[in-house]
Structures are given as C-alpha cells and as structure tokens.
Amino acid sequence: MSQTLLNIFYQSHTGSWAITILLFVISYFLLKAGKNKASKIVHMILRLFYVIMIVSGIGTLIGYSFTPVYVVKGIIALVLIYAMEMILVRTKKGTLGQQAMTYWILFAITLIVVVLIGFGVITF
Numbered sequence: 001m002s003q004t005l006l007n008i009f010y011q012s013h014t015g016s017w018a019i020t021i022l023l024f025v026i027s028y029f030l031l032k033a034g035k036n037k038a039s040k041i042v043h044m045i046l047r048l049f050y051v052i053m054i055v056s057g058i059g060t061l062i063g064y065s066f067t068p069v070y071v072v073k074g075i076i077a078l079v080l081i082y083a084m085e086m087i088l089v090r091t092k093k094g095t096l097g098q099q100a101m102t103y104w105i106l107f108a109i110t111l112i113v114v115v116l117i118g119f120g121v122i123t124f
Contacts, residue, residue: 005059023046
C-alpha cells in the first residue's frame with residue numbers, strides 16, 4: 001500500500017473518531033431533551049460515521065500489516081460502537097434502566113483504551 005493511501009485512511013479514521021464521539025453526545029442529549037426527530041437524524045448520521053470509521057480502520061489496519069496492537073484496538077472499538085448503540089437505542093425505547101451504569105462504564109473504559117492505543121500510550 002502506498003504511503004499516500006495509508007495517510008488518507010489514517011486521516012479519515014482519526015477524523016471520523018472525533019466526529020463519531022461528538023455525534024454520539026449530541027444524539028444522546030437530544031434524546032434526553034425529548035427532541036426525537038432531531039435525535040433520529042443525528043443518530044442516522046452517526047451510523048454513517050460508524051461505517052466510515054470501520055472502513056477506514058480496516059484500510060489502516062491493512063496498511064500497517066495487521067499489527068497485533070491495532071487488531072486489538074479494532075476489536076475494542078467494535079465493543080465501543082456496541083456500547084454507544086445500546087445506550088442510544090435503549091434510551092430511546094426507555095429500556096436502559098438498571099443496565100445504564102454498565103453500558104456507561106463499558107463506554108468510558110473502551111473509549112479511554114481505544115484513545116490511548118490510538119495515541120501510542122498503550123503498546124505491546
């Protein structure tokens with residue numbers, strides 16, 4: 001893979017991460033404020049950014065020749081996407097209930113680990 005293509009995947013990936021977290025927060029607060037139509041629009045855009053993030057992440061992973069630390073980061077990132085989806089969907093349905101703390105803790109821990117691996121603080 002050429003360095004230019006790898007750089008495109010990398011920049012797309014880092015940018016989509018920032019936008020994804022921002023859209024998640026916006027969507028959550030719109031849900032809590034009762035603005036369901038606006039929240040639904042933001043949530044659909046968020047799902048589009050999930051796809052962009054996953055595709056660019058796979059491209060970056062291929063460019064880095066499947067380095068084990070980035071494979072682990074990818075798996076943890078999928079768990080993070082799962083946590084974000086469960087928080088939003090169950091909040092909308094009103095079924096988050098007692099599991100709210102579990103999903104928020106899962107979200108926080110996976111987000112911290114993914115960011116630390118992404119910035120190279122955690123390596124192995």
